[in-house]
Structures are given as structure tokens and as C-alpha cells.
Amino acid sequence: MNLEKGKTIFDKIKMPYDTLRKKENPIKPIVNYYKSKLKAGEELWWMDSENGNTASNIVIRIWNNLSQSEKQDIKNRSMIYFPELFGNRSDKFNRIAVWLATRQSIVSPNIRDLFTAGGKVDIIFSTKTYERVPRIF
Structure with missing residues (x-):
């Protein structure tokens, strides 16, 4: 995918892909990012x-x-x-x-x-x- 700098999920969670993939629970930082963007309800x-x-x-x-x-x-x-x-x-x-x-x-x-x-x-x-x-x- 060709996304602009700052537009990838890795940019948004402030974590490089290689770091994310080595985590025990790599989905957690992504979930936390999207949780932080939720509106009431x-x-x-x-x-x-x-x-x-x-x-x-x-x-x-x-x-x-x-x-x-x-x-x-x-x-x-x-x-x-x-x-x-x-x-x-x-x-x-x-x-x-x-x-x-x-x-x-x-x-x-x-x-x-x-x-x-x-x-x-x-x-x-x-x-x-x-x-x-x-x-x-």
C-alpha cells in the first residue's frame, strides 16, 4: 500500500512494524489506538x-x-x-x-x-x- 507518511497504522500508534510484530500481543497497541478515538456510545x-x-x-x-x-x-x-x-x-x-x-x-x-x-x-x-x-x- 502506498500511504502518505504519517497515515499508516504504525505512524498512528508510534511504533515501527518490526517492533509491533515482535510483541507478545501485537493487536493490543492497535486496539488501544482505536479505543482512544471512540466517541461516547x-x-x-x-x-x-x-x-x-x-x-x-x-x-x-x-x-x-x-x-x-x-x-x-x-x-x-x-x-x-x-x-x-x-x-x-x-x-x-x-x-x-x-x-x-x-x-x-x-x-x-x-x-x-x-x-x-x-x-x-x-x-x-x-x-x-x-x-x-x-x-x-
Whole structure:
């Protein structure tokens, strides 16, 4: 590759190739560089394997190709992990979208619909009826 001086990854991490290739963990300086460039709410996805920050699979899956039981399991966990889903903020689906891609290796082009489609239903719990609650509950 013909990159200008200062534009290679070796220039950016301030380490020559030969030094990098001899390191026990040569990817770490690169990961650290890209971590330093992240904005709030951004993650490195599968590159960042420290501290349990790994996707479940390097293969990306599409939501519609998951089994019904896997979809339900992910929706259940999402409601626990991301209580903002129950709020009114316009950005309430942002964190779950990142989590699905980075931790579950799943892309959902219509993530909002997973939690808002289906209309309203009455739910009976014990002797109490909750009327017109979102069907996702």
C-alpha cells in the first residue's frame, strides 16, 4: 500500500512494524489506538476482547433468520438490560442496537419494530387486569 507518511497504522500508534510484530500481543497497541478515538456510545465490536468485551460470534446474523425462541430470549434480556426501552426518549433503541451488533453479532434493520409493533392487549396477572398495555409485555 502506498500511504502518505504519517497515515499508516504504525505512524498512528508510534511504533515501527518490526517492533509491533515482535510483541507478545501485537493487536493490543492497535486496539488501544482505536479505543482512544471512540466517541461516547461507540465500541470496537469484536476487536476488543479484553474484559469480556467480545461478540458471541464473528459471523453477523440477521434478526429475521433467528429462531423464534432465540428472538424471544434476546427480547427478554433486552428489556432487562435496557430499561430505557420503556421510556419516551427518541434515542431509546441506540444502546440495544450497539449491544446486538457487538455482543450478539446480530443486525436488526428494524429494531424499533421489535418492541413497538403488535399493538395493545389486556394482560391478566393473578386477579388484576392491566388494560391496553403494549403487546411486547
